[in-house]
Amino acid sequence: VHLIYTIVIKFGKRSLLDRLLERNSSNRSQEMNKTLACTLSLLFLTPVLLGAQSGADTLASDLRVATVLELIELWMDAQVDYEDIPGVTMGIVHDQDLIWSKGFGYSHVESETPAAPDTIYSICSISKLFTSIGLMQLRDEGLLRLDDPIADHLPWFTIQDSHPETGAIDLQGVLTHSAGLPRESDHPYWTGPDYPFPTRDQIIDRISNQKELYPADTYYQYSNLGLTLAGEVVAAVSGQPYAAYVQEHILDPLGLDSTSAEIPEKHRGERLATPYSMPGRDGKRTAIDFYQVRGIAPAAGYASTVEDLGRFASWQFSLLEKGGAKVLRANTLREMQRVHFVGENFQVHRGIGFSVSRRDGKTYVGHGGSCPGYRTNLSMSNEDKIAVIFMTNGGEVNPGSYTSRVFDLVTPAIAGALENPGEAEQPSQELEKYKGRYDRPLGGETHVLIKDGKLATVSFPTMNPQLTMFEHVDEHTFRRIRDDGELAEATTFEIGSDGEVTRMVRNTN
Secondary structure (H helix, E strand, O other): HHHHHHHHHHOHHHHHHHHHHOHHHHHHHHHHHHHHHHHHHHHHHHHHHOOOHHHHHHHHOHHHHHHHHHHHHHHHHHHHHHOOOOEEEEEOOOOOOOOEEEEEEEEEEEOOOOOOOOOOEEEEEEHHHHHHHHHHHHHHOOOOOOOOOOHHHHOOOOOOOOOOHHHOOOOHHHHHHOOOOOHHHHOOOOOHHHHHHHOOHHHHHHHHEEOOOOOOOOOOOOOOOHHHHHHHHHHHOOOOOOHHHOOOOOHHOOOOOOOOOOOOHHHHOOOOOOOOOOOOOOOOEEEEEOOOOEEEEEEEEOOEOHHHHHHHHHHHHHHHHHOOOOOOHHHHHHOOOOOOOOHHHHEEOOOOOOEEEEEEEEEEEEEEEOOOOEEEEEEEEEEOEEEEEEEEEOOOOHHHHHHHHHHHHHHHHHHHHHOOOOOOOOOOOOOOHHHHEEEEOOOOEEEEEEOOOEEEEEEEEOOOOOOOEEEEEEOOOOEEEEOOOEEEEEEEEEOOOOEEEEEEOOOHH
């Protein structure tokens, strides 16, 4: 019985589990036997009927979490419209589950193809995480050291040494962006409309014309050239082409089937979202022609989905909690996510490949990405085992501001659901009729939701969606609850002859 319960809870549909739990005690034994027999036949004869069941469904259906997810969906739906963003796909991971993912707007505006969780976007500089992992794998195998000079592995690395007094540029400096290298290879690949990313041979051919920018280990200087060189070291030391190495040693073992080390031309016009420029002065965006990142791929070439980056985050949570050495040693991942270089004025903190930041007493690790027509962000809290992923094909959107706000909203809700499961206050059905969207007299809109058994409102557009709570004081009248618990101004809902809500009135407006 315990075994079958375990199987049902882990793999069965909720309705099947509910039937088991809803039996009353007087007929539990007889009915249980029948149910278990039915369960066995379902499990072994028709497994296709049983969708994978995990903690994701339970957590997302908790009223506290569900209300936050509803708020996020309303917010993002409004932001895409008010900010004229072509498309957005977002995801939230808790531990081993992608508890929520959703697309907003369009992956292809012209054909009105909806953005979706399996939409592919360029993830640009998030690529650096995969390159760094590859290099650390080789370090753990004893094939290189982080204090190795780059030139020991790349004889063609003949950049002009402007600061010989600080010694050779090493791998650790490259991975922490403190090597003093120029930001880019000497090619204008961020220049449209063609975005002429160089080939590997073109990068090698031009490297001797470039100079070190700063003394090593002195300043933080973000460098796509540096992580490109790290990718070349991975290829040189492993004896495999870079893309083949990461496919075999990282992407395949992690099951990242929709992730590639280059923007995939085979999905062009289909799953791969069309990139769009930022709006011009006329307010119009233009579609950016398909491009590939070529020789800069180790620093900025990857493409992926919310679903795959969710798996990537879950792997990290599992490795850090359980240990082991799947793809990478657990202690190596910890090493990568610790701060190894602090920029001047303490404004930047870099791990090995990872960006590390502190906000409101919590540490976040991950990386952002910005390529022509794409913006992405993967942010993870190891303490809470929560990851937030944001991907867009709009050229000017700041994804980090969205992931930070989602963390602020979802973290306390998930914590409450885990600490006190099932204890959220159930809303009265009488409140349901007030829910919905109300257009404001001066523009924008207000949405009414239900949170903790009370009415709540949120107004859009905004980059800081905040729920305002209300106490029911009369038939269709509610008063705002102040931060100190006192009641403030009233909001009244007008009801039509058909019993439906027609308007919301606040401050006589």
